[in-house]
Amino acid sequence: MFEIVIKQIKIKTNIGVTEKERRSKQLLSLSLSFKYNTKKSFDINNIDSLISYSEIIKFVKNYVKNSKFKTLEKLIIEIKIELEKKFKIKDLYVTIEKPEVAKKYKCSSISVSK
Numbered sequence: 001m002f003e004i005v006i007k008q009i010k011i012k013t014n015i016g017v018t019e020k021e022r023r024s025k026q027l028l029s030l031s032l033s034f035k036y037n038t039k040k041s042f043d044i045n046n047i048d049s050l051i052s053y054s055e056i057i058k059f060v061k062n063y064v065k066n067s068k069f070k071t072l073e074k075l076i077i078e079i080k081i082e083l084e085k086k087f088k089i090k091d092l093y094v095t096i097e098k099p100e101v102a103k104k105y106k107c108s109s110i111s112v113s114k
Contacts, residue, residue, distance in 0.1 A: 004035075009060055011061050013067060028098060032056075035090045037090075055087075
């Protein structure tokens with residue numbers, strides 16, 4: 001089993017509980033880690049036998065960019081469901097940070113993980 005870690009995918013999207021917060025796109029930084037297996041018969045020296053990090057990143061960017069969720073918690077739950085289903089990955093852990101909100105409150109990070 002392989003473990004993959006992808007850190008700080010930068011995405012701008014409309015998210016927030018209040019109408020004011022949703023008026024303009026906010027920068028999110030999304031990180032994820034997961035595990036996956038390959039079949040013994042696969043050639044792990046062949047990129048076509050492995051999960052494409054590029055496809056995962058493109059999927060995440062598109063999904064988050066077009067999402068209409070109000071909370072990071074809901075976004076995390078839904079993106080986990082979609083990633084697990086589409087890419088057949090296991091033990092998925094997602095963290096989403098709001099770097100601009102952290103600056104506003106003079107802290108180094110505000111994030112939600114699951």
